[in-house]
Amino acid sequence: MRIFDMILEITVAALIVAATGVGFTEVVFRYALGSSIGWSFEFLQILLVFITFVGGFLASRKRSHLRVTVLVEALPRSLRMLCFLLAQIGIAITTVVMTVWGWDYALRFQDTHTDMLRIPVVYLYIIVPICGFAMTCQVIADIWTGVRDFVAKGEPESFDFCLPGFDDIEPDTKGTKP
Amino acid sequence: MMFAAFAGLLVAIGIGMPIAFALSTVSILILWHSDVSMLIPVQRIYQGTNKFPLLAVPLFIFAGSLMNHADISRRLVDFAATLVGRMRGGLASVNIITSMLFAGMSGTSMSDTAAVGGIMIPNMIKRGYDRAFTAAVTASSSTIGILLPPSLPMVVLASYMGISTGGLFIAGLLPGLMVGFGLIIASWIISVKREYPVEEKFEFWRFASALVSAIPPLLMPLIILGGILGGIFTATEAAGVACVYGIFAGLFILRTLTMYKLYLAVRDAAVLTGATMFVTATAHLLGFTFTFQQYSQTVMSFFEDAEMTSLTVLLALSIVMILLGIFLDGFAMMFIVVPLFLPTATAVGIEPIHFAMVLIVCWGIGQQTPPMASALFLTSLMARVDVITITRANLWFILVMIIVLVLVMLFPSWTVLWLPQKFGLI
Numbered sequence: 001m002r003i004f005d006m007i008l009e010i011t012v013a014a015l016i017v018a019a020t021g022v023g024f025t026e027v028v029f030r031y032a033l034g035s036s037i038g039w040s041f042e043f044l045q046i047l048l049v050f051i052t053f054v055g056g057f058l059a060s061r062k063r064s065h066l067r068v069t070v071l072v073e074a075l076p077r078s079l080r081m082l083c084f085l086l087a088q089i090g091i092a093i094t095t096v097v098m099t100v101w102g103w104d105y106a107l108r109f110q111d112t113h114t115d116m117l118r119i120p121v122v123y124l125y126i127i128v129p130i131c132g133f134a135m136t137c138q139v140i141a142d143i144w145t146g147v148r149d150f151v152a153k154g155e156p157e158s159f160d161f162c163l164p165g166f167d168d169i170e171p172d173t174k175g176t177k178p
Numbered sequence: 179m180m181f182a183a184f185a186g187l188l189v190a191i192g193i194g195m196p197i198a199f200a201l202s203t204v205s206i207l208i209l210w211h212s213d214v215s216m217l218i219p220v221q222r223i224y225q226g227t228n229k230f231p232l233l234a235v236p237l238f239i240f241a242g243s244l245m246n247h248a249d250i251s252r253r254l255v256d257f258a259a260t261l262v263g264r265m266r267g268g269l270a271s272v273n274i275i276t277s278m279l280f281a282g283m284s285g286t287s288m289s290d291t292a293a294v295g296g297i298m299i300p301n302m303i304k305r306g307y308d309r310a311f312t313a314a315v316t317a318s319s320s321t322i323g324i325l326l327p328p329s330l331p332m333v334v335l336a337s338y339m340g341i342s343t344g345g346l347f348i349a350g351l352l353p354g355l356m357v358g359f360g361l362i363i364a365s366w367i368i369s370v371k372r373e374y375p376v377e378e379k380f381e382f383w384r385f386a387s388a389l390v391s392a393i394p395p396l397l398m399p400l401i402i403l404g405g406i407l408g409g410i411f412t413a414t415e416a417a418g419v420a421c422v423y424g425i426f427a428g429l430f431i432l433r434t435l436t437m438y439k440l441y442l443a444v445r446d447a448a449v450l451t452g453a454t455m456f457v458t459a460t461a462h463l464l465g466f467t468f469t470f471q472q473y474s475q476t477v478m479s480f481f482e483d484a485e486m487t488s489l490t491v492l493l494a495l496s497i498v499m500i501l502l503g504i505f506l507d508g509f510a511m512m513f514i515v516v517p518l519f520l521p522t523a524t525a526v527g528i529e530p531i532h533f534a535m536v537l538i539v540c541w542g543i544g545q546q547t548p549p550m551a552s553a554l555f556l557t558s559l560m561a562r563v564d565v566i567t568i569t570r571a572n573l574w575f576i577l578v579m580i581i582v583l584v585l586v587m588l589f590p591s592w593t594v595l596w597l598p599q600k601f602g603l604i
Binding site: 026031045047055056060062066069070071090094098 | 190194195207237448458506
């Protein structure tokens with residue numbers, strides 16, 4: 001799965017680099033050559049849509065979506081498991097809607113094309129159900145891992161966060177120890 | 179129904195659901211309950227991504243990541259040390275000044291905390307500063323990261339509210355500087371009382387050498403601000419130019435950016451972008467749901483019935499925003515309050531950009547107190563002191579931010595609106 005994550009990272013990274021390149025070239029064209037690139041606006045918007053949804057899936061894989069865990073961490077172990085399962089079900093509601101109705105929505109644009117690049121719009125909207133499906137699979141995998149870890153270690157997920165490189169500060173007499 | 183929706187959101191976030199999904203799932207359930215087609219949530223989430231100004235988000239994240247990986251923190255610290263090192267408790271002021279300089283590149287308070295705290299916290303502790311004070315200075319000064327341009331929360335907020343990103347950037351300049359210098363004054367008073375050490379005397383050649391060394395990183399905020407103020411490019415284009423400059427400066431001027439570090443920079447930017455952009459997309463659905471259910475009308479009629487002035491409305495909204503900011507992540511607070519409160523604020527005559535600035539300062543204050551204080555937790559780990567002790571040490575710095583908030587509320591024309599109006603950005 002590491003290779004899969006790496007491919008995802010490289011994909012989003014490549015989209016960001018492409019957006020940087022096109023955005024910068026647009027500025028150069030406007031000031032150096034006195035004309036702008038006609039398709040740049042549309043192309044950048046397409047890139048943005050792909051960055052968002054593929055990046056959203058990447059964040060799901062990396063568990064880097066913004067979340068508040070302070071309250072959950074204060075709960076007893078069994079309630080933590082319940083919260084974990086409820087949270088996963090909550091995520092699944094969104095991802096299933098993205099998959100099922102996203103597919104239906106995308107297919108409605110089969111005969112429409114973008115203004116400048118003439119790309120079929122269905123190719124843009126199809127990213128919603130594809131990423132929705134991928135995220136749904138991720139939810140199932142997370143539930144499986146969470147239940148397995150809960151049975152084996154007593155915790156559905158780890159909240160531990162350690163910051164490497166800060167253990168070697170010399171202790172002094174002032175201040176309070178944690 | 180409005181309170182049920184609000185409670186549902188808090189419960190969903192409270193049980194640890196990622197904020198992006200909490201916003202969308204609660205919206206989907208409300209719309210489902212109202213017999214709305216499920217095609218609407220899909221359409222709204224998609225439309226939430228399809229906004230050109232949002233392109234600045236991944237690009238500013240990338241630019242900040244580039245500067246982080248180019249190891250600029252040390253140069254900025256050295257430069258700040260020549261400026262304020264001779265003050266009593268000089269390292270605390272160096273910490274704050276570095277945060278102010280770093281804010282011009284990073285855009286997030288967390289990256290400020292990690293980069294500046296990584297150098298300053300060990301040094302301050304070694305020089306005898308109290309651990310809690312050290313952590314509090316680092317955490318509070320990192321708030322400047324969201325106030326000074328290019329601020330990531332500002333980019334997202336401007337796009338969410340449909341106002342000028344450049345205008346909001348410039349509006350944040352004075353409040354950001356006021357917070358920065360207010361923190362320096364507060365830390366100086368504490369340092370004098372506690373007799374913290376004085377660092378180095380001012381030497382011109384030392385200053386000149388540090389300045390030359392710091393010029394490459396300092397050029398980035400100048401390019402961004404100068405470009406926007408000079409009308410040369412939009413905030414989105416400024417972000418693209420900043421990225422290209424970041425790569426160029428890192429590879430050829432600073433020579434601290436290798437190809438591997440460049441890969442790491444873009445990889446980190448990809449992960450952070452994914453999380454930030456997706457929550458922005460689902461927040462669009464929440465905004466639609468609140469508007470569709472006319473929740474903002476309910477809030478507006480409450481204030482109309484209470485016959486409050488614009489100032490008292492702003493004060494009431496600020497208190498709610500600070501309280502929400504204490505218990506929620508800043509982005510979650512923003513995505514919830516904008517569709518609920520903005521119509522009320524504009525109805526009583528508050529400028530949208532003024533409301534946005536008040537929101538950002540409230541965000542800054544809210545993230546200085548547990549339980550939702552990521553910068554505080556990070557400094558707690560770095561300084562090895564518990565969060566409650568840091569919060570106690572942080573109270574004077576929070577007071578500074580509250581004073582700035584009051585000034586921003588009372589005198590919007592001087593503190594917030596003056597610069598954007600002068601440069602024709604609103």
